[in-house]
Amino acid sequence: MNNMAEPRAQHAVDPVELTADLVRCQTVTPEEGGALELLSALLSEHGFQCQRIDRKGIPNLYAVWGEGRSGRTFGFNGHTDVVPIGDPKDWTVDPFGAEIRDGILYGRGSTDMKSGVAAFAAAAISFVNETPPDGRVIIALTGAEETGSPDGTRAIVQWMEANDVRADHFIVGEPTSLKSIGDAIKIGRRGTITVFLTVTGVQGHSGYPEKANNPLPALVDLLQGFGETAMDEGTEYFAPSTLAITTIDTGNPARNVIPATCKATLSIRFNDKWTSGKVLDWVSTHTRTAEEKFGVTISTDHHLSGECFFTPPGALSKLVQDAVEQETGQRPQMTTLGGSSDARHLFKHCPVVEVGLTGETLHQVDEHVSVAEINALKSVYGRIMRDYFGSEGKI
Numbered sequence: 001m002n003n004m005a006e007p008r009a010q011h012a013v014d015p016v017e018l019t020a021d022l023v024r025c026q027t028v029t030p031e032e033g034g035a036l037e038l039l040s041a042l043l044s045e046h047g048f049q050c051q052r053i054d055r056k057g058i059p060n061l062y063a064v065w066g067e068g069r070s071g072r073t074f075g076f077n078g079h080t081d082v083v084p085i086g087d088p089k090d091w092t093v094d095p096f097g098a099e100i101r102d103g104i105l106y107g108r109g110s111t112d113m114k115s116g117v118a119a120f121a122a123a124a125i126s127f128v129n130e131t132p133p134d135g136r137v138i139i140a141l142t143g144a145e146e147t148g149s150p151d152g153t154r155a156i157v158q159w160m161e162a163n164d165v166r167a168d169h170f171i172v173g174e175p176t177s178l179k180s181i182g183d184a185i186k187i188g189r190r191g192t193i194t195v196f197l198t199v200t201g202v203q204g205h206s207g208y209p210e211k212a213n214n215p216l217p218a219l220v221d222l223l224q225g226f227g228e229t230a231m232d233e234g235t236e237y238f239a240p241s242t243l244a245i246t247t248i249d250t251g252n253p254a255r256n257v258i259p260a261t262c263k264a265t266l267s268i269r270f271n272d273k274w275t276s277g278k279v280l281d282w283v284s285t286h287t288r289t290a291e292e293k294f295g296v297t298i299s300t301d302h303h304l305s306g307e308c309f310f311t312p313p314g315a316l317s318k319l320v321q322d323a324v325e326q327e328t329g330q331r332p333q334m335t336t337l338g339g340s341s342d343a344r345h346l347f348k349h350c351p352v353v354e355v356g357l358t359g360e361t362l363h364q365v366d367e368h369v370s371v372a373e374i375n376a377l378k379s380v381y382g383r384i385m386r387d388y389f390g391s392e393g394k395i
Contacts, residue, residue, distance in 0.1 A: 018118035020098035023107035029081035030144035032059040058151040059143035071135030075167040078117040079145030082109035112362035116173030123381035133389035153342040175359030182328030186354035188310035195266040203260035212258040218294035238271030306344035315395040323383040
């Protein structure tokens with residue numbers, strides 16, 4: 001660690017300039033691209049002790065201010081990696097140029113989520129410089145969230161727990177707002193599991209179908225059954241679980257051959273009525289029925305991106321709602337919309353809430369973010385920290 005007890009620099013950090021600097025770092029996942037090095041140097045200048053916790057080639061950064069102090073520990077989590085840009089010809093700006101036009105900053109990762117990282121890093125620096133709290137502030141960053149790597153934020157949490165470091169609460173800076181900053185925060189996410197189906201019959205000549213057992217009718221019937229069966233009707237804080245058919249493949253180049261096998265892939269998002277095990281049992285019930293009906297064999301494999309997680313409404317979510325309302329003028333609704341996030345690695349460690357910018361252009365061509373929103377988000381994060389450490393242990 002960089003053992004710097006007191007900050008050397010007292011000037012405020014401009015979150016817009018920091019966002020631009022991060023966008024210029026080419027961090028297509030899982031490339032570090034200089035982003036974590038930049039943040040480590042910046043945070044170290046302001047009294048944070050920084051340590052890289054890379055695992056299996058995945059870049060991670062752990063920074064803490066107030067090491068050794070008593071009091072509570074408050075954390076921010078985010079990622080600096082970005083998805084690929086696609087065809088550069090489709091962009092009207094340099095994807096890594098961080099160009100600002102009419103109050104809008106353009107570039108890959110500007111929304112998801114380098115602006116969020118810049119906002120909470122700048123807010124944390126201002127907070128510890130201006131009103132040093134009786135406690136600790138952690139910033140935990142990974143360079144491989146977009147890949148869903150188990151060696152990113154999960155590695156940081158496991159390192160913390162192995163070294164007897166525990167945060168009391170975490171904020172994740174993912175884009176959470178729907179139409180304008182402050183209209184929504186996230187207190188949980190649906191679980192995500194991908195199921196791979198392989199249906200095996202008997203290959204044969206299409207002119208003699210009676211001598212074969214075509215797996216395709218079985219697969220079509222199975223998929224139709226999935227489409228006609230609602231998994232649930234939703235719960236108090238979660239929308240209904242969903243199943244999407246994302247691929248159907250036979251790999252059959254011949255026109256007159258009944259294939260031996262065919263495959264399909266299911267993307268399932270499930271709410272708090274389910275666990276991944278229950279989802280797989282539900283899928284198995286359908287596949288056994290199809291096997292018996294068509295005399296085929298159906299095998300399954302799966303990839304679990306994350307279980308459904310949920311921080312029940314309480315003191316943390318209320319504090320965040322109050323802070324957002326004070327800074328933006330609107331009280332955010334609590335949602336669980338969207339895909340998975342790294343909050344899934346944190347919720348078992350401590351309560352976690354996600355709050356960030358609007359995500360209208362994340363992962364899109366000409367991804368961009370409002371400069372005003374970046375500044376507003378820094379103010380929100382600053383208010384959250386002031387209220388948190390000023391709550392005298394009530395949260």
